[in-house]
Amino acid sequence: SGSSGINAEYGGDLNGSVKMLQEDITKFHVATAEQVMKHKKKIIEQQVVLNRIADSAILLQSMAAVISRANLAAEKGDTSEIALANAWCGESHQQIAQLVADLQNPALSKVDEATLAVGRMSLDSNGYLAKSPVS
Secondary structure: OOOOOHHHHHHHHHHHHHHHHHHHHHHHHHHHHHHHHHHHHHHHHHHHOOOOOOOOHHHHHHHHHHHHHHHHHHOOOHHHHHHHHHHHHHHHHHHOOOOOHHHHHHHHHHHHHHHHHHHHHHHHOOOOOOOOOOO
């Protein structure tokens, strides 16, 4: 068994996914810490930022779960889940990279502010803002 807990005999093909997960956890930690330092206690008011953080955390957890499941299955002689785990982790890795990049992109905060402003206006008007051009 390696330092990652992946059985080298059965789950060695999961090492790439484990490495992606480790890298993604580090990037997530850095990006999340930056947001907490930037917003401090007011982070609770940063709905779009919190949504990106939550989406990243969910993806990280799912990566860990599929790696664990595929490794356990492989230890029992069923290697069929390794390809699925690697595919899931590859896709999740790409999504996390985008979410972390979005968290670290100061230009995106202006887009976020505009989106939230539209949401507030819609809420204040008790519904959808735009009038139908057909009616």
